[in-house]
Amino acid sequence: MPGVLLDMAISLDGFVGNSDSTDPGLYDWYFDPPAQSKAVIDELVDTTGAIVLGRGAFGTGEDAEGWDDSPYHVKHFVLTHRPPAKSMNGPIEFVFVPDGVQRAIELAREAAGEKYVTVGGGADVARQLLAAGLVDELQLHIVPKLLGAGVPLFAGLEPGSAAGLSLTKTRVVDSPVVTHLRYRVGASAG
């Protein structure tokens, strides 16, 4: 079983978003990718069997606006106590999970079959997953921007709680702008 892959774009100085929720442009490369990045995206689409995401990553509105073009035609499990009021009629099936990240992962694993459960954020979901030991692989897209401030990759992580995790690099894909790093996440080596 491939397991749970946390996949996020991150600025060179370690932030996954601006503090004020404005777009820092960390996914600009995604929409017009160089060949090397296109291969990474295609692989992600091919190997993803289900998606887990936070309410903010889903969208702040009351419908699934902006999702119609998504290439991931798999179940999306959205962590929220506040599902949108409108029903979803797009090509993607959204499941709103009110009872925590562990439950969302459990449901997503069932839906994913032999493929990955891919988690694209936000940072709070990433932190909860990491703290619960639920991340098997980590793929970071290193974007050559310095934000200077913002939302850290693992916002609010208990200091030291990540320090025990052992990461083993499994791949580096160099692309003209962004650099794609992939790691296997294991328990503490000591």
Place this chain on the structure above:
Amino acid sequence: MPGVLLDMAISLDGFVGNSDSTDPGLYDWYFDPPAQSKAVIDELVDTTGAIVLGRGAFGTGEDAEGWDDSPYHVKHFVLTHRPPAKSMNGPIEFVFVPDGVQRAIELAREAAGEKYVTVGGGADVARQLLAAGLVDELQLHIVPKLLGAGVPLFAGLEPGSAAGLSLTKTRVVDSPVVTHLRYRVGASAG
């Protein structure tokens, strides 16, 4: 003229040190480097004409303990109002600069000749250099550790002040553990 190179090791989540000044092990690879990392280190030694560093990076003690084995036999300009009490008798000439980062860079540029002024930190020196527009290139050694908290790469940088800088990736060296990324730093693209 090669200019000023900021060269630092950084955790995967964007920290260059622990908050409590204990060693997070970000330079472990440096002391027993794989061949690819050895080449990066050798290049750095060969191309460095002078070094600028903060008082903390120099050491907290009253002598130059630990510097005798340094392969960088060039002038080291240490930013400090508090030079060590003992005179320095090791193989490296230390110059203690009390009047700011701009002056330290000016002196180091003179000393470096046709080679780089290399700056290895700390984070406060990195921030001051970046804010003053004095960094020409950035080399980051991405270490597969998650610290969860600590000293960010550009600790105390005015929010947004780095956002305008344009970074152009010039090289990626993949090594079994660490990944070496190098960028050219330019003024804002817009």
